[in-house]
Amino acid sequence: MVEPVPDTYITEENLPYEFCPGCSHGKVLGALSESLKQQELDPSEVVIVTDIGCVGLSDKYFITHAFHGLHGRAITYASGIKMQNPDLNVVVLIGDGGCGIGGHHLLNAARVNTDVTVLVFNNFNFGMTGGQQSVTTPLASITATSSIGSIDAPMDIAGTAKVNGGGFIARATAFDKDLPGMITKAMNHNGFSLIDIWELCTAYFVPKNDFGRKEMMDYMGTLNMSSGILQETDRPSFQTSYNHIQEQTKSQKPMSGLVLETKFSSELDKPLRIVLAGAAGQKVISAGNLLASAATLSGLWTSRRADFPITIQTGFSVAEIVISPEPVLYSGIVKPDIAALMAPEGKAKITRLMNAMEETDTIYYAKGLGDVDSKAKQLPLNFPDSTIKDVRKNIAVLTAGYLTRQLNMFPFEALKEAVRQIQKPKIAEINLGVLSHFE
Amino acid sequence: MVDGAAAIARGALDAGCNFYAGYPITPASGILAHMLRELPKVGGIGFQGEDEISSIGHCIGAASAGATVFTATSGPGLSLYSENIGLAIMMEIPLVIAISQRLGPSTGAATASAQGDIQFMRWCTSGGYPVIVLAPTNIPESYHLTKRAFKLAKRFRNPVFIATDKDTVMTTESVPVDEMINAPDWPEIPTEPVGKPLDPYQINGTIHHYTGSSHTEEGYITKDPDIIAQFNERLKNKIESHIDEISLVKADLQEGADTLIISYGVSARSMEAVVIQLRSQGEKVSALTVYSLWPIPEKKIQDCLRGIKRIIIPEMNHGQYRHEIERLVNRDIELIGVNRVDTILITPEEIMETYHG
Numbered sequence: 001m002v003e004p005v006p007d008t009y010i011t012e013e014n015l016p017y018e019f020c021p022g023c024s025h026g027k028v029l030g031a032l033s034e035s036l037k038q039q040e041l042d043p044s045e046v047v048i049v050t051d052i053g054c055v056g057l058s059d060k061y062f063i064t065h066a067f068h069g070l071h072g073r074a075i076t077y078a079s080g081i082k083m084q085n086p087d088l089n090v091v092v093l094i095g096d097g098g099c100g101i102g103g104h105h106l107l108n109a110a111r112v113n114t115d116v117t118v119l120v121f122n123n124f125n126f127g128m129t130g131g132q133q134s135v136t137t138p139l140a141s142i143t144a145t146s147s148i149g150s151i152d153a154p155m156d157i158a159g160t161a162k163v164n165g166g167g168f169i170a171r172a173t174a175f176d177k178d179l180p181g182m183i184t185k186a187m188n189h190n191g192f193s194l195i196d197i198w199e200l201c202t203a204y205f206v207p208k209n210d211f212g213r214k215e216m217m218d219y220m221g222t223l224n225m226s227s228g229i230l231q232e233t234d235r236p237s238f239q240t241s242y243n244h245i246q247e248q249t250k251s252q253k254p255m256s257g258l259v260l261e262t263k264f265s266s267e268l269d270k271p272l273r274i275v276l277a278g279a280a281g282q283k284v285i286s287a288g289n290l291l292a293s294a295a296t297l298s299g300l301w302t303s304r305r306a307d308f309p310i311t312i313q314t315g316f317s318v319a320e321i322v323i324s325p326e327p328v329l330y331s332g333i334v335k336p337d338i339a340a341l342m343a344p345e346g347k348a349k350i351t352r353l354m355n356a357m358e359e360t361d362t363i364y365y366a367k368g369l370g371d372v373d374s375k376a377k378q379l380p381l382n383f384p385d386s387t388i389k390d391v392r393k394n395i396a397v398l399t400a401g402y403l404t405r406q407l408n409m410f411p412f413e414a415l416k417e418a419v420r421q422i423q424k425p426k427i428a429e430i431n432l433g434v435l436s437h438f439e
Numbered sequence: 440m441v442d443g444a445a446a447i448a449r450g451a452l453d454a455g456c457n458f459y460a461g462y463p464i465t466p467a468s469g470i471l472a473h474m475l476r477e478l479p480k481v482g483g484i485g486f487q488g489e490d491e492i493s494s495i496g497h498c499i500g501a502a503s504a505g506a507t508v509f510t511a512t513s514g515p516g517l518s519l520y521s522e523n524i525g526l527a528i529m530m531e532i533p534l535v536i537a538i539s540q541r542l543g544p545s546t547g548a549a550t551a552s553a554q555g556d557i558q559f560m561r562w563c564t565s566g567g568y569p570v571i572v573l574a575p576t577n578i579p580e581s582y583h584l585t586k587r588a589f590k591l592a593k594r595f596r597n598p599v600f601i602a603t604d605k606d607t608v609m610t611t612e613s614v615p616v617d618e619m620i621n622a623p624d625w626p627e628i629p630t631e632p633v634g635k636p637l638d639p640y641q642i643n644g645t646i647h648h649y650t651g652s653s654h655t656e657e658g659y660i661t662k663d664p665d666i667i668a669q670f671n672e673r674l675k676n677k678i679e680s681h682i683d684e685i686s687l688v689k690a691d692l693q694e695g696a697d698t699l700i701i702s703y704g705v706s707a708r709s710m711e712a713v714v715i716q717l718r719s720q721g722e723k724v725s726a727l728t729v730y731s732l733w734p735i736p737e738k739k740i741q742d743c744l745r746g747i748k749r750i751i752i753p754e755m756n757h758g759q760y761r762h763e764i765e766r767l768v769n770r771d772i773e774l775i776g777v778n779r780v781d782t783i784l785i786t787p788e789e790i791m792e793t794y795h796g
Binding site: 042043044045047049059060063064065066067068069070073076077078079080081083084085087088104105108242245246249250252254255257258259260289292293295296300301302303304305306307310328329330331332334422 | 440441445446448449452458460465473476477479480481482484486488489490492493496497498499500501502503504505506522523526549550606609610611612613614616619639640641642643644646647648649650651652658659660708709711712715783784786787
């Protein structure tokens, strides 16, 4: 509250309004000023966010803070302002044009229920650009872009905000005596509020369509639309709900990287590029992480890239791991030193890579996946006999164990340590059980 | 072990970011997930917008109310950010944007790296006014350059991009802890703002008008050509007269080398691998990693040209930065691009082949 309350929140020095004679915009701005006075708000407690169009001229008339942005996006700025500083009263002034181009923001702000107030200056056409049809132009109306009558069904702005859950939704006209009171109610609502204010564009829509105040009221009647409050809910505002999230999470630990200290050593003297190729659900990426982590625990440098389809639990899953005694500069793999095939999907996916492999490279394959068209040596993944029941469920970690045994990358103990350090206890227990078959 | 998404998010949080809004897109979604999970813990706000336009709109609105804001997307999302980036330039809003580049055009290959949006970032909005673009080549640099981007955005009250890519953001790598903790030996960015400091909406504060229209310093619309000219010149000059301060490169020059390799982002790593290999074979070769892609560090590039007869420029596009370098060097220097737009990272071998002609 401010003392003394300003007589008006309009800057006298910028008057008269530059709106066309008879335009309703001035009436609505007056009603807003009156409402701010009713609420006894300090001008610095209010931000007026204007859209583009004739209504976009309004920001300069107010002694409050103001933000004049892009066409259709006013609600997004207002919502950002309110989220950052909930103590501010944020009012959006937008036309029917802005509600068309920014319709997506309108209905989503209603859903999100950000505590902003949207005043729609709905005069059924684009005024500033010469009287073109807008989303609320009544059927069969004459405009600059509907010369023999518009053919598109008009959008119900208040109805749209209402069905999408906006907290306080009303319809009014610029001529309503209680418009200031209605604006005050909307602003006092804790959550999204919108008043769809019908008004007259005396430059274009009125003369072209003989659409005066009486015709406008008749039109409202023919659509079975009513003025007044259409919806008032006590659904929590975004701020209320988000405060709850902040409360619930503030004791959680902040994010941190996975720190792996060197505990083992390695005799690897050149980079090793390994590709694990399997299918979704085989935990291929997780096995890739184990190899990379085990290498890191052994003082090596590593990178791990993952490749999988956009959908999950289906199709190929490929992990590309580079393990090196020197920092890994090139993390891509165009020619693997080692490829391990665990499923037909992965085998098909890395055809190109296997074609590039040479005699000195090795492809390890699970049962039924051998006979690859490649110059590389091809060897079966000979898991210990005792692992038969684990192969179906745990082939990836078995492969990681097998490769660790076959290739002189790092100690087997490093792989087990990686399991202990990076996996959840339940999964670690299973995987350590699987790996024990190699001992 | 960490990926670039986590490094960038951590960098933003350590830089004091308290507001993030973004929309999911591969390969930038990791940053969104980290920020939305982390911000409420520290009393900040993370918001998933209904689209990219709304997301950047929320950021600009929140910044006008005093938030330190951040957002991330990929090329297709940058298309939708475009108009609002112009608004941020016009309103002088500090705004950090990470672009995790993927292969275009259009939807292209969502899960493949590219560097095809280098020019797009520079010229992404109407009017042609300057922006700052920083390009990390690895994970520690992703962290440190993100922090630096926030300093630059605050100082110049302007959008600052972090130009990265799928492979830097989504590959998990081993990184020495001290490289993450200790800032590289880069010159400090002064904290005092160039021009007016940000004047957020505050209760009992000065009344402030922000507008995307040509305006007076007080924020009121004007059509006065003198005022508009002065304002627009200032927008341009506040960046361009500080190029020396913004310029950041790593020059690895070798006495007697007549070939210079210039690269940036993920491709610079292949360059580095080649340089190590060539020198071990007794070849003399110089290399320049460009961290501040825009404004172009012209002087720093020209400083590397002594004795150079040939410049090789590996980049994952059709030569977008090569054309910029072309106008900075004498015509008797040969410029050769190593370019790839097929989802595969430029290999050290390809650069090597180009080197040996």
